[in-house]
Amino acid sequence: MACSSSSLKSYFEEAIDNNDIRKKGVKRTAEYKRNIIKMAKVKGLEHKNHVNKLVPARCTGQECGCKKKCFRLVSDNTFIEAVNQMNGFNTKNEQDVFLQGLIMRKDVQRRRGRKDEPGRREAMFVYHVRDSGKLVAVCKKAFLSIYCVSESSVKRLCQLILLGKSPSDERGKHKPSSAKDATILADIHSHISSFPVHQTHYGDVDIYYLSGELTVKKMHEMFVDKYADRNVSYHYYHKYFKSHFSLKFGRPSVDTCVICEEKSIKLKSCLNDTAKRVATAELLVHKRRSKKFYLTLKRASQLCIERDDFVALSFDYMQNISLPKIPVQDMYYLRQLTVPVFSVHNLKTSEAVFYIYHEGQAKKGPNESELLTQSYYVD
Template sequence: MQSESSDDEPVVKRKRGVVNEDKYKRNVIWKARTKGDCYTNYKGNVVPDKSIPVELICKCPRKCISFIDAEIKSQVWECFYSLSTKNEQDVYLQTLIEAKEVKRRVKKQTNPNCSNADLEGTPDSHTKNKSFVYNIKINGIITPVCKNIFLQIHGVSRDRVARLTNLLVKNEIPIDLRGKNRSGNAIDGKLCVAIHEHISLFEVRETHYGTKKKQYLDATLNVSKMYEMFQTTHPDLKDSVKYSFYYKYFKENFNLSFGRPQVDV
């Protein structure tokens, strides 16, 4: 009788020097959020996948829900989440929003207890210069809806749409800026150079025993001892270069063994 483990899929190990960016946690999360799929966030909590809303809530005079049936909801939803990147989605949403000049202004009520001095430096009470019309595409036809329906039928947040309207007023195209800052996982290139130069200082010997050439370091060495020597040589980098990174760099950039292999006499 075969064991149950025989049915398990083999674990595919990453080849040395091959970077699998698609498997980086942040990239997995970004892709899942864009597609509305289920994912595990940075805190280890499972975020359920997004789904087409069963019931749309609308209290506007236009009564948008009267002409939106299940087929239309599915059509709009699938069209939006078929877009592969957040940039494409944001541009798509922005094209469905129209900015219009405010025709009638209503002056905001001011606090009677505030003096004129208190109001200095504050924005003008007539702050809203634009109003926005939200639309959806039904069989290729642009159809106006209220903001609540626009948010629900695309499964997006108010903050996301607010960003798009702000950019629309400035005549700017939305660009996804996530991950454009320096990565929290990034290691300064100077540190990598220091590690590489340090490892390269050790004498490397070569054996021709067997079918392949093999390079090795002295048998008295190991990565732990080499790391201790690195800390002695670079005391200023003790806090910057941890053993785990030194070990990883050694394994991924040097094909070296320790101790000369035994040969037949």
């Protein structure tokens, strides 16, 4: 008996490069369990199916036992070549096309007269095996054993021959019963896109977010009210939101700019067209300056890495600390002591130095910034 000597583990160790680190968002369909099982079936490898049952490697089956003694009509090498040829294909479509070419259709030569003929055959089929480049006619059972295929697979190929069609693997291509219609998906997408999206001001990476008063639950309730005839559950709506939109809720606490807030309020207020155009132009100039600053900071960081004779420093006041920190509401508004925090960041060494003092010692202004910076240079 001819069997496949390859194992599933050794095959995929060669097919998958272990040094290739998986990147976020990159799909590896070849590593999916269903695709591993499909490939193991095509290659005739020993594997476990979806119910964790061990499936042996592809081997030549038992002799047919018919009067023609079909196994004696071909040489011994034919059994090994048949198994290797089936294992050499990369897809099931290639295997089916090859097997279909070995099945010949013939008209039924003699029919017996019967009263009821519900199962009248349209045609008969002759099965062949390749032996040293020649086609040798064998019985159906011998054909199944030599090429190690199931009877249902051959029956499907015969039905396709009667229909005049080529075999096509349709596994995994059927539309699931739970799939939503394209119009429903378009309604969900347009509904989520209808909410105003805001963009962060600070930071190297732009972050887009929705209003902090919104949640996915509230958005779904609005969708149900607007599209009462659409049967969309909260779970499906939330899943679509996560997979198609990269939005957050609420503005980040550190993303606060006085100028942006001032200009945005002016644009929302009842101003005339001239005042709105001026506010829009000032906001645009401010954002361009901000973008230019962050590009300069990014360029300086890159030069610190590339050059040994280049050093860049960034310094700024951080958020003030109020003392004492007491959660009692009455005492919260009675806190008078503010502690400024001045930071100097060395972009060359990625180290930061913090200067902390309270407002009783010094104020928070340009003079203090210059003195602290000079202190950093001296130290």
